[in-house]
Structures are given as structure tokens and as C-alpha cells.
Amino acid sequence: MPVSEDRKFSAITNPIDQISSYSCIIGGVCLVAIFALIAAEITARNFLGTSLPFSWDFAAYMMGACIFLSAGATLKAGGHVRVTALHDYLPPKGQQVLDAVACLIGLAIALVILYAVSDMAMLSLKRGSTSSSVVRTPLWIPQGFMVVGALVFTLQMFAQVLRTVGGETLHNDADIEDQL
């Protein structure tokens, strides 16, 4: 893999990649938090005779946050799954056009997702909606995590568009070759 310095648009894509990977680190922290919350609940119930009324709720929020915050870096790494049946039959030039089309469609859908979750979070904030369980969590907070993640994901999709336009091929999970 050549380093990204000499690629077109790297002034734009490099910072986006940076943001994506920071965002994914926070996503990882959320994942660890799911474990921590569940472990705390088991411990509290079995050893302290009490239950943490927030453990399930918060763990679920953390899962939503993890899914969204990690999405950008996953896209960059080629971790999101695609069907490549048609792709593989095309000559390199055709593959590049198809990739660009896929990225543009992906960008459009990512924008709709970004709009949908932002709208949900804004309305929750405006209406003061909370969860209906014991801890009345203001819903805009967990929803806000998803908005940030969706934004990073959209930016990364934009970076993918630039990459395909700039003549790069998209990653197909780089990890995989390391593993096998």
C-alpha cells in the first residue's frame, strides 16, 4: 500500500480518516462500557444484593453509539459488506466507475440517515423527551452520539467518493489478508 501523501484530495481525505479513527476509538470505548455495565450489574446483584437500574438502558445506548461511531472507520477499512458479483466481472475502468456510482448512492443514503437521526435528536431535545424507565435519561444524549457517528460516516463516505474519483480502488477489508 502506498502512503496516502501522494494521492489526490489527500488534504481532504486525510483529516477525515483521522476523525474516523478517533470516532472508532470512542466506539470501542462504548463497547467496553457495555461489558463494564453488564459486569457491574452481575456483581451488584450477586454480591451487593442490589441492582443497577441503569445498566440495561445505558448498555443499549452504548451499543447504538458503538454502531454509529465506529461506522466511518469500518467503511474506510472495507469492513462494511458489499455484493461484488457485478464488480468482479468488469474491467478496471468499469470497476472504478461502478465504485464511484456506489459511493455516490451511498453518500445520498448516508445523508438521509444523518438527517433522520439529527431530526430525531433535535426533536427529543426540543420536547424534553426522556426514557420512560427508572433513570429518566434525556434521549437527545444517546441520540446525539448517533448523530456524531452518522456525521463521521457521511464524511467518510464523501472521502470514499473522492478516493474513487481520484482513481483509487476501495479497500476490501485489509485485516482479512493479515489474518489468513
Add this chain to the structure above:
Amino acid sequence: MGKLTLTLVGLLALLLGAGVWVGLGLIGTGILTMSIFKSSFPITKLLAQQIWNSAVSMEMLALPLFILMAEILFRTRLSESLFSGLAPWTRRLPGRMSHITVLACTLFAAVSGSSAATTATVGRITATELLGRGYDRQMVIGSLAGAGTLGFLIPPSVIMIIYGVLAEESILKLFMAGIIPGGCLAATYMGYLAIRSTLNPSMVGEATPSTSWKEKFEALIGLGPVLLLILSVIGSMYGGIASPTEAAGVGVAGSILIGLFQRSINAKNLAEAVYHAAQTVSMIGFIIVGAMFLSVSLGYLGLPSFIAGYIQSLQLSPLVLILVLLLFYAILGCIMEGMSAIVMTLPITLPLVLAAGYDKVWYGVFLVLVVEMAQITPPVGFNLIVIQRLTGDKIGTIARAAMPFFLIMAAFVLTIAVFPGIVTWLPNSLSGSN
């Protein structure tokens, strides 16, 4: 409805064929189909709601935990010791170590309530090792896809719980009903692997050198950590310490302990495990969101209930009815998330099946089996997607590899239709002794 079906299939083929990421493609198909056929509908509100419901879902929490556990275990020497422990025992078995996938899936299915978690965890531990030992790629990924589906059939099972609530049937009875079919299916898979590898010996890896009984038993010690881990997860669940989802947390803790004990886990590779697990969770999360959103959109458009209603109007004989339902769910399962397919069609199909003389518990197992089949049919097949993430093979390749297992399941469904006792004997004999 014909126009709707055509549009749906066309859009899916177009978006997924163009190489749009699967989760996004499903969302895009849902958005476009809704805006064509129900244009005044607040689509983005529905999208936001479905994103929230499926990404922030307590029912799904075991999945990220098991994925994290698998990533940690992958970085320990657990699979190495598992294989070297079992290798001398499988030397003379036709199919040799290919059975380990099925056995591990069966065992892990007793730990986890979902097929995706079973496939992800077992696959992480066995796939690389088997491929490295020269086992045929098709056979490895096919058996993983097939046996991974046992996660729903062998208790605990998320689907049985949902079915139990909707059909107002005892969840305990449903759990019981899954055990014998689960065992039968696992045995059939192993039989198939044995036959395949006898017919084509090049599919299995080299036999390990012959060992003495003493060495054989010594090698078994290597299984200790795996067994301890599984016992602690099952033990915490059945010993009244943790609920099924919480037990997944016990699994994470156990995997860290194993890693520390083996000195194979350090801060660096633990961080890598978390980073990689977060990406897997994200990938699967997006597909679940997409599948749920598309399924619910189709529900609003009335497609599943329309077809189910059509089947009702046919007045079929019991066995033909089951055959048609099998076909119906198999096709629905290609594009819909299995659980939503059940939720949407149950009000129509359950009375039909009961009227045909089948038992409620039996139908629960039937549905679990058809959902499992849906797990390995493209394009929306969660096991296929999980395996793609693991091995990097194409969805189509994995689906072809899984085909024999799909057919085994279909044949098994017909078998239980002819011999319902396979399903109902255990729950009936246990509740009879009450």
C-alpha cells in the same frame, strides 16, 4: 402487489448489484419503495425510529459482547490448544477436524441465543485454524454457515422467546422442543461432512501423526480453558447468577482471564481486539438496521400479510401447506430479517397451521428452522455476512458453500412435518410428568 414486488426486487438488485454496502442498500430500497407506494408517509421518521429500535436494543446486547469475546479469544492461544487437543481423536474419523466446527457450534449454541453470535464466535476460533490446516475452503465456510444457525434452535434462543410471547406458548416447552431437532441436525451435518470427505479425501487436511493413548489424553488437557470458559458461561446462566445476555459478559471476562493466564493478552492486542470488535459490531449493526427498516416498510405496504393471506385462500392439505409455507418463508427470508418476517405473518399463518392439525410448539420449531435457513440465503443472510467479515469470501461464494446445509435443513423441515414427534416428544413427555 405485483408492481410492488417487482419494484422491490428491482431496486434491491440495482442497489446491491451496483455494490452499495448491504445495510445502506436495504435502507435505500426501503426509502425508495415507500416513497413510490406510500408517498405521504413520514419516511425519515420511520427510519429514525427503526434505527433507534434496532441499534439501541436490549434484546441484541449479547451480540456485541460475544463479538468482543471472540476477538479476544482470537488473540489467545485458545484455538491452537483446542485443535491440538482434538486432533489425535479425530485422526481416524472420516472428515477429521472438519467436525470441530459443527461440534463447537452445537456447544456454543447452548451458550448463545442467536445464530449470528454463534457463527461469529465459533468462526473466529475455528475458520482460520482449519483453513491453515489445509481443509477445503468450501467445506469450512459452508459448515460454519450451516452449523452456526443452530444458535437459534438449541436453547437459549431469542427467536423462541419472541415466538413464545406472540403465540402465547410456554417458552420452556419451546426450548425443550429445540433440543432433539438441534442434535439431529448437528448429527446430519457431521454425517454429510464425513460422506463428502470420504468421497473426496483432498477436502480434509493431513492426518496428524499417530499418537499413543497417553499422548492423546495429555493433549486433552489443552481443552481445559475452552471447557472452563463454556462451563462458566453456561454455569452462570443455569446457576442463577446471570441472565442469558449477562452470561455473554461472563464470557468476555472469562476470555480476558484465559488470555492473562496464557500471557497471550496484553494492553496492545486487547485494544486491537476492541477496535476490531467495534467495527464488526458496526457492520452487523448497520445490516440489522437496514433489514429491520426494510422489513417494517414492507409491513406498512402490506406485502407479507398479503402473500400469507393468499396462501390461506388456497385451502391446502396439511403437508402441502407446510411445503408452501416453507417456500414462502424461504423466499421472504432472502430479503427480510427472519424475526420480522415471523412477527408480520404469524397472525395469519399460526391459525392456518393449527387448523391443519399441527402443534403450537411444533410450529415454533418450524419457524426457527425457516429463520435459520434465511440466515444463509443471499442477499440478506446474517451468517453469510458474518462469515464474509471473517474470511473475506464473497457473499455468493459463501452462499454456494452453504447450499448443501440449506438443503439439509429443508429436508429436515419436511421430515419433522411427516414425523412431528421428533419435535413434540421431549416437551410433552416432560410436561406430562409434571
Add this chain to the structure above:
Amino acid sequence: ETNWDMSVVWPQGNFHTQDAITFADTVKEVTDGEVVITVHAGGSLGIKGPEGMAAVRDGLVPIADILMSQQVGEAPVLGIESLPYLAPTMSDLALLHKYFRPKIEEVAESMNQKLLYMVPWPGQAVYTKNPIKTIEDLDGVKLRVVDANGQNFFTALGAAPLQMPWGEVVPSLAAGTIEGVTTSSSSGVDGSFWEFMGNMSTFNWQASSNLVTVNLDAWNDLSEEHQEAIEKAAIKLEGDFWKASRAEDQKKIAVLEENGMSVTAPSAELKAELIKRAQPLWEEFKERVPEAADYIDAYLAVRN
């Protein structure tokens, strides 16, 4: 012809679902087949309990059956009737509604919907492995509750309440991870609780009602004649549904007993103690949700 999809989260056989189907049939009849409501049971439209009112407001569905106490995230005042022992009998609840219903209608309107009818659940019972004769029998019992009121009330009783998704409850009961559940007789039968626990005590500590509301835009699209006919049908059916709810409780308790569950009512002393420990929670609630105070006070003034 107007077609409405109605979201109901309960399974097909639940009496609220059956009520909804009866309502749909009646509406069809009184509007000469011009307003057709399709009941989607089991949450098959993808709407979860706490989202009911929001879904009707946003127009995801024109009409829905909604568990009121789950809507406290949108409007905290809707938590009134689930306060422990505030309205333990159906006649108490009817009295409470006399004062509180206008407020519910106001909340509904502020969320762009109209209340058509409301039906209570049978009271919340306590299912346990060991019988509960005195308050000490609750000591440290790991009991599954569903809301803040349950959490606070059973903490006040010395139990160890916990929250967990319904799907976890049955396996956890079987394994002894949890030792009890508080829920209605209907849900006790749905969950085949006799497989895990031998005792049900009819605490009836909490009331809760389901609302059926209709989106105002959908409602205003109807002719006045149809609106009137539907309103009239709703009022008439509501009375029937309340009776059916009471009958449901008796029917389900009979099923529990048939399956070998011992059903008892708390003794007078226990009941007195329970109510004593419940009352501070009313005050807490009034403080946290001041707009609720007037309704609670007006109701209590008449009841006492």
C-alpha cells in the same frame, strides 16, 4: 373509504388486542364500512411500547393502542395512575379518571392526537417462589419490575427489584437468577409462570390503563357524521371493555389456579403496611411533577 392501520404491541390473544378488534369491527359497522381499521397485533409495525404516542403524533400510524404509563418520557404527568396504591381498585381508578381524564386529553391534543377510549389492565400481582405472608417475606427478593414506581416501591418494601427485558425473564426465572416478578394475571398466564413459581399474591399495587388515540390530522379528515358515530361507539365500548377487563382478571386467575399456582390476597396487616410504605412515593411524585398534584389531591379528597 378511509383505511387506518392500528398498531397494538400485545399479542393477538391479549384482551386489549381483542378489544381493538371489536372496536375496529364496530367502527366499520357504524360508518357503513367507510372507515376501516386494520389491527396489527404483536408490534408488527415495528412500534415499541414507549413509542406509541410519538408514533401517532408523527403520523407513522393514524391510530394506536398505547400503555399510558410507558409514555412518561414524553409527558411525566401520565405516570399518575401507576403510583403504588393510589387507585388499587377499578372503582378507585374510575374515580381518578374522572379528574384526570381531561388532563390526558390535553396531553394527547398537545401531541396532535385525540383520546378515543381507555381500558385498565388487571391489577399488578406479585409472583414469587415462596409465599408472601408478611413484609419480611419480601426481604431481598430479586423481583423483576418494569418502571420507576416499581423500582421505588419494592425498594421501600425491602426487596431487591431489578429491571430486565422480558425475553430474559423466563430463562432467568427458570435458573433462579430472579426470584419473582410483578405483573398482571394476564401476563402471568402468557408467561406460564406456574412453571417457575408456586405463589401469586394479588397485591394490586398498581393500576395502569391503555389508551387508544387517533392522529388529529387523520381524525379531521373524517366527516362530522363519522366522527360522531365513532365517538359514540368508543364511549359505549369503553364501558364493556372495563367489564371485560375485570372478567379477564378472574378468568386468568382461574387459569393460574388450575395450573397449580396458589393465589392469595395480602392480609389486612400486610396491606396496611404496603399502603403506608407507598404513600411517601405519592409526595415525591407530586414534587417532581407539580402539575400532577391537583389531580391527585382532588381525587384523594373525594375518595377519603
